[in-house]
Amino acid sequence: MGATQSAPDRALVEFEGVTCGYDGEPVLRDVDLAIPRGGFVGIVGPSGAGKTTLLRSIVGVVPRVEGRITVGGRIVGRGATPGVGWVPQLETVDWQFPATVREVVLMGRWAERRWRAWASKDDRQRVDRLLDRLGIGGLADRHIRQLSGGQQQRVFLARAMIGDPSLLLLDEPTSGVDLKTRDDILHLLAELNADGITIVLTTHELNTVAAHLPWVVCVNGRVIAEGDPDQIFTSAILGRTYGADLRVVRQDGIILVADAAPHRLRDALRHRHDGFEHAHHEHVGPDHEHRESDGAPPS
Template structure:
């Protein structure tokens, strides 16, 4: 069997009339850890949903874990953690039930799970640090807790490919670090991981591969090669610049700091704000 878990070949994708993604080519090999970046509305979520059968494939082909994917036919073996806020949290289910329902092998109606299935769900919730929330209605969870619940659900599927939509947005720093640590562990255990994020600097310093998206794939490769001022301008438009940290990792910064002309910066002892802004040493432009 091919070692490619994702093969997207020359795909145009759309929800309704206008095409959201055009001429997209992306392959992901088993064991990769890929960061998808791009501005809001660029099509990052759409690209993930393309891999789960949530979007119409107008032309080209999508193959995931050896299965041809079309709209309405989600492939097996894929765990999907949706973007926070994109799910109806008022659904009358408990945390444990959401995790149990994620197990594709078990298609029983909600109350009739076996003791083993429940035990496994609880163990996953425990691993994600929300074991004590198993019996709670999902409406009562915070954003970060809900994020972990969806991660537990994705793991309950015994997934080989984990797709996460902005797993670190809208959660506090400790949760963010914990989620990233967990993803690192899962990747180490052999899972292929694709995530979207707005955190370019996280991708640049931690992930081996970055895919820049804006309606199509603008650039794809090692962050050191991909994250240049030119690629960022083509992806996000003007206004970002790239410097390098002491390890040579690219770091993106705003080219134009917030223009607080009239005030003074109390933290810098009354210096005018503009003068207190540190200028990057090395500008990659």
């Protein structure tokens, strides 16, 4: 395989006819995908569509039925994929676990001097430098629970980056965090991307996350479409991805995707009429809708 050394313009991650899944049941079929070096890619799709499976297959932890995946020209197989950092969904982290920020970040470097239990001076300095760079310097000896949502996300970002990866994979990095944190995280990722790190993330937030990314892959059991959201966020493509009636509104370079189902539409309308909200009465909908919440039947 030495002959296929990656040319500069060659894609960093390549899926060639990949079918993969768990327990012999494919979650994704016939995926052909190329993620360029330096790319910033979002994967969108409904729940259970295979977003996370697509991400996990890049690091070789999803059993493959057919096809092959390469990262930097190397075929992904069993064992770790070198040069890749993984950031899990924050909701999956056990926050009661007794671990300091430093202990968590150093997990990302476990394979260096793997038989040595304690951290070297070099390890400690690397952690300190990285935490400074990510804006959470001085928190190394805190317990992971004693941090804000944004700081917690940065800790796991630091664990992914301690091995100097060229590719960062993030599973729903903006789920479960507040608006400001979400923007902070996206800006931080954009900075890292500007430093040359390729970034691939999954998200279920079309308007607030995916629409701002330069490249988006729509997934539902297979790749439905990929491209610049300006081009591929259309009712037809999103409808096929989500199996729902979605409307796409474009105004002043802003893309807004709205679910035509009533409850989702109401949320979307609130976004559109943001600022006018206070000029209106609270009771927009029919009265009985408001009683629903407090009119729970006595048990």
